[in-house]
Amino acid sequence: MLKRIVVKIGSSSLTGSQGGLNHDAIAYFARELAELYKQGCQPLLVTSGAVAAGFSAIGYAQRPKKLHEKQASAAVGQALLMRAYQEALAEYGHVAAQILLTRTDFHSRKRIGSAVMTIEELLERGILPIFNENDTVSVDELKFGDNDTLSALVANLVKADRLVILTDMDGLYSADPRQDPQAVKYTVIDEIDDDIYRMAGGAGSSVGTGGMRSKLDAARIATRGGVPVFVGRAKEAGDLQAAAEGGGKGTHFTTTLSSMSVKKQWLGYLSRPFGALIVDAGAQRALTENGRSLLPVGITSVEGQFHAGDVVEVRGPHGDIVGRGVVNYDMEDLQRVCGLPGPRVLETLNGLHRLEAIHRDEWISLR
């Protein structure tokens, strides 16, 4: 089996603060990707850089801040970006394909199923799929913004063997090394908990977007989907291959989980919750440790306006998020029966209701 490696390249690795593409950097990455093919890998590329590549060509003095200016820059820059990759990859006999996705595409199983079929066909034919967000049609509240999250979703979707996120830092440090020269580097992280999150700051350069924080979000999504993640730098010959093999100049995030279905991925990371259910400690344990469904007896209160079939967030007794699931009750019904044991629930609702508030098959833990 070919090893599937999703490689994400950030704007900071492709451009400088004045914008425009660094063609030497593109040539380097094309060589590294060609090397991956030679080693029997099946790479997929998620690349940023459309806005950065386009804004100087369009005549802006610096990376624009307004949405429509960024979109205009991306419309110019995406074409420049693809041309640069295609020309650089052609040197090694490789062909690239462009796949532009938005967050809302992931809301539709049909659209995403169709994307998967296209991707599989491209991979079978030895073509390199190159992904970016479709910036022209993405609006603020539905944007990925940075491509870190997109790369994690792609990695889960294609059941990648590893996600390699390349940036301008050689890994995660205990603080942003630009601000704190004493910061120390982590080479392996087995669990991304709150302490790890506290170390990560925002973007370091004027062209980057999400900083280390969004890379941790991405690492969390991918590792929960069973894909190990590397975050770091590739600058010299062989760096990408080393990262893909578990070494390299960066931080590795390990996982012991197996791959996640598209349905669970959607539920956990892409759906929009319509309300929240607050549960007691027993119900929290039943959901997160014992793999059980949520029953009304464990719910202490409900918030928001939701109907049966909507996604809701579940919070623990102290307000922390436990996970998300599809609720089987309208808000008013659940309010009447929360805290009640099964027979009283059925009695109150005239026995017409299925008992589980959230069935375990429609649930994802986010702790």
Ligand SMILES: Nc1ncnc2c1ncn2[C@@H]1O[C@H](COP(=O)(O)OP(=O)(O)O)[C@@H](O)[C@H]1O
């Ligand atoms: N704890 C940390 N360790 C390493 N880098 C960090 C940390 N916190 C914040 N950063 C910043 O994150 C930046 C990389 O993210 P970003 O600028 O979004 O790059 P990209 O364009 O490659 O996605 C680094 O340049 C660095 O300044």
Ligand SMILES: N[C@@H](CCC(=O)OP(=O)(O)O)C(=O)O
């Ligand atoms: N889709 C945008 C990505 C924006 C961006 O800066 O992302 P990143 O460099 O990955 O933090 C682009 O191509 O410009």
